[in-house]
């Protein structure tokens with residue numbers, strides 16, 4: 001629930017769990033949020049301070065909570081004193097929201113929860129002291145990237161989770177339209193670029209498109225370039241010798257790792273796209289999409305319509321998941337948020353549905369966690 005709330009609102013979610021088994025049950029959700037890049041503050045209760053480190057055997061509803069969550073959180077700590085709460089909460093929130101978002105965890109012992117302290121002794125700081133403006137990439141590198149983009153014959157933009165977390169849809173659309181660039185999202189960010197847009201080729205997997213091999217410059221934004229993208233390597237993609245890669249990401253650890261990068265732009269997706277748009281517009285006027293680009297998008301739309309049409313003819317009982325998904329196409333209101341679970345049903349849903357708004361799809365594309373369709 002917290003994961004879904006964070007994705008739909010774009011804000012950090014909080015979730016709490018009782019000591020022992022309930023914290024253990026948090027682990028799958030935290031691991032999913034860790035892999036998916038969802039900001040979350042998880043709070044687990046803990047037995048009273050004097051018995052946390054008990055040597056005795058047979059402790060009831062007790063286990064190594066911090067050890068369990070350590071590898072799947074950006075920050076984890078135990079609050080053994082009430083006066084530490086503001087400092088730990090600040091550190092946990094900063095870690096969850098800074099760079100690539102991810103979960104943090106705080107263990108709070110029962111006696112600390114009960115303790116009271118005067119507000120002026122707690123050292124609570126104004127939140128505005130800890131909010132930073134999104135950072136734009138280095139201007140010299142933006143310039144180099146813009147040069148590549150305006151010279152590109154067949155530019156392709158890949159929009160990942162960073163585009164959605166930084167609310168960069170407006171900048172993404174403006175840059176794509178200025179360049180006449182085709183836009184593809186990953187499965188988890190469908191809708192961050194309107195899929196009926198004449199430059200949209202929807203999500204990458206499982207359709208595939210000739211643009212994978214034909215594009216000469218790829219701008220990858222807020223994306224890990226992982227397995228589902230085939231690391232942008234041959235045979236699915238043209239590869240570093242024939243395809244230049246500009247990678248804009250908030251996390252330096254994502255750039256130049258899975259695939260050689262020609263220009264790495266470290267910074268926020270929205271700030272970076274806005275800087276790129278200004279640099280590109282200063283170099284070249286807006287251009288119409290090349291015939292090939294318009295063709296990629298048209299082929300995608302046609303393929304999609306054909307699939308939905310054929311699923312509508314499947315007349316089996318019980319109802320086939322493809323038929324169910326195809327019927328949902330006309331049934332769902334425009335403001336729906338669709339949650340797709342795992343298994344084959346998820347594939348039918350992905351093949352049939354069209355997403356037109358950011359945050360209108362919940363899908364654990366990185367972790368593939370079954371059961372996410374259930375609240």
Ligand SMILES: Cc1ncc(C[n+]2csc(CCOP(=O)(O)OP(=O)(O)O)c2C)c(N)n1
Pocket residue numbers: 342343344345368369370371
């Ligand atoms: C929580 C979790 N457990 C196990 C898996 C591994 N897994 C992926 S698909 C799958 C089978 C799903 O079967 P079903 O829901 O019947 O869908 P089908 O693909 O057969 O249509 C399993 C066990 C997973 N992704 N998530």
